[in-house]
Amino acid sequence: MLAPFPYFGGKRSIVDDVWCRLGSPKQYIEPFCGSAAMLLGAPKPAPLEVICDGSGFIANFWRATKYQPEAVAQWADYPVSHIDLGARHSWLMAQRERVGDALQDANWPGDAQVAGWWLWGQCCWIGSGWCDWFGQVPRAGNAGRGVQAIGQVPHASDAGMGVQAIGQVPHASDAGMGFDDLLTSSGRAAWVWLKKLSDRLERVRVVHGDWFRCLNHHYGGESTAVFLDPPYRSYESLYGKTGSIADAVAVWAKEHEHLRIALCGHCGDYELDGWDAVNWSRGKHTYSGKKTTESECVWYSPACLPVNTNQLELAQ
Ligand SMILES: C[S@@+](CC[C@H](N)C(=O)[O-])C[C@H]1O[C@@H](n2cnc3c(N)ncnc32)[C@H](O)[C@@H]1O
Known part of the structure; x- marks a missing residue:
């Protein structure tokens, strides 16, 4: 995993x-x-x-993935966009104090939007430095992959997930539009992946x-x-x-x-x-x-x- x-x-x-x-x-x-x-x-x-x-973005990602993998997948499901990369970066950086404070409560389930947008940016951004928690100026990224390419990230496929997992997603719909209908196919792959991580993290304590x-x-x-x-x-x-x-x-x-x-x-x-x-x-x-x-x-x-x-x- x-x-x-x-x-x-x-x-x-x-x-x-x-x-x-x-x-x-x-x-x-x-x-x-x-x-x-x-x-x-x-x-x-x-x-x-x-x-x-020490990074609240990391701790929040694992906390939110543990408790609300569907919502994280939904927020992460977005194409690569440079304009949005900058805008979301600014928004995420403005959430640090709130998220950092909230993470001190061991039972807080994380912020799924922060986790999903952080994940999306982490996959789009080239190199390190996306959303540094420690106060550094981030480096500008070039064209990246985005979570919509999640199935193409090399390390996805050897765990048997990524694109291959799309066909295994159960249809969640019981009344027309189900959760997975809201996602792109790559978003569904991310959902499956995050759900497996959530199961693995069930008893893991996530500290910031x-x-x-x-x-x-x-x-x-x-x-x-x-x-x-x-x-x-x-x-x-x-x-x-x-x-x-x-x-x-x-x-x-x-x-x-x-x-x-x-x-x-x-x-x-x-x-x-x-x-x-x-x-x-x-x-x-x-x-x-x-x-x-x-x-x-x-x-x-x-x-x-x-x-x-x-x-x-x-x-x-
Ligand atoms: C070398 S990376 C760890 C990589 C990790 N073993 C992995 O496989 O992905 C170091 C990590 O330490 C975190 N970090 C930096 N200063 C810290 C501190 N004072 N307390 C806790 N974590 C810190 C960083 O956010 C970063 O995620």
């Missing part, structure tokens, strides 16, 4: 490797969730799962705020897994901070190394004695068309499982 939008720094390509080391925990916490690639790639959902992001807000729990020792994917040190300025997030994350991670923690960064970002550092590289074109061969690394805490020993745990 995948997010229906491309995301800068997304960790989809290392999902299998990371879960191999995290095993099958009782609690799973993802404080910098972004596209939630790791949660969605879990081979087996943990009994307690928490995701968090600074990363440590979701770490304020009683941990179950080894049976807790934490996936830490903070902004990399060299990108922290995009989030209005320099050094502070990575430094604080490193301190927290070291203090909690009895938990199963996977921490992501560029090679050399962290010095963690006793941790297993595994290098990797995307080595391929990213969604924005750029080729990246930067060396990235995942640091695994001593409590993580040795490679290839998780099968036993997963089978239980």
Whole structure:
């Protein structure tokens, strides 16, 4: 299962490797969730799962998708339009304070219009920077795809969804015009996709705020897994901070190394004695068309499982 939008720094390509080391925990916490690639790639959902992001647009998207996938699909169902991209961007940015405040209520179901328009823009926009929550000036986008091209987004098809799923949409109509009649065929694909995500998120807590807000729990020792994917040190300025997030994350991670923690960064970002550092590289074109061969690394805490020993745990 995948997010229906491309995301800068997304960790989809290392999902299998990371879960191999995290095993099958009782609690799973993802404080910098972004596209939630790791949660969605879990081979087996943990009994307690928490995701968090400092961007209210991200947190609101997951909250609204969890509680009102149909409405999000409806708001996202719109062709690519540059004029509207600018207008909607302005409108979305003006919603930040209201949405940020509302998200503090753990039972607030999200704002479907904000989520749908944000999703639409995230799919239209080229590169990163659509609706930055952290106060940066967004970059102008060129021609993008739009949610109406959702079935053509490459990562849609290998999950068996996207365009192929259109034919499986049940006709919701019981009195003439049904919900799906209101949508374009691509909008129906988005609806199916979001509905599946909603089912997956049913028991997942979605938190908005600074990363440590979701770490304020009683941990179950080894049976807790934490996936830490903070902004990399060299990108922290995009989030209005320099050094502070990575430094604080490193301190927290070291203090909690009895938990199963996977921490992501560029090679050399962290010095963690006793941790297993595994290098990797995307080595391929990213969604924005750029080729990246930067060396990235995942640091695994001593409590993580040795490679290839998780099968036993997963089978239980
Ligand atoms: C590298 S991305 C995470 C990518 C994610 N693992 C994925 O697969 O899509 C870092 C994320 O941290 C979020 N973020 C930045 N500063 C934060 C903070 N202080 N607290 C929580 N999240 C923050 C950003 O909004 C962004 O979504």
